[in-house]
Amino acid sequence: MKDNYTICNCKQVSFYDVADALAKHKNFKDVLEAFENVQKVTHCSTGCGGCHDKVLDAISELLMGSEKL
Numbered sequence: 001m002k003d004n005y006t007i008c009n010c011k012q013v014s015f016y017d018v019a020d021a022l023a024k025h026k027n028f029k030d031v032l033e034a035f036e037n038v039q040k041v042t043h044c045s046t047g048c049g050g051c052h053d054k055v056l057d058a059i060s061e062l063l064m065g066s067e068k069l
C-alpha cells in the first residue's frame with residue numbers, strides 16, 4: 001500500500017482522498033474527466049491551483065495502477 005501524502009495543501013486533500021474519489025466514479029474517458037470528478041468530490045485544486053499537476057499525476061498513477069482505460 002502506498003504511503004499517504006498531502007496533494008493539495010489549500011484544501012487538505014490527500015492521495016487517499018483522490019483515490020477514494022476515483023473509486024466512487026469509475027467510468028472515465030480520460031484523465032481530465034477524472035480530474036473534474038475528483039475536484040468536484042474533494043475540492044482539490046480550487047485554491048491557489050498550485051497542486052494541479054500533482055493531482056493529475058496522482059490520478060494518472062491511480063488509473064494506470066488499477067484499470068485500463
Ligand code: FES
Nearest residue numbers: 008010047048049
Ligand atoms: S495546493 Fe491545491 S489549490 Fe492550493
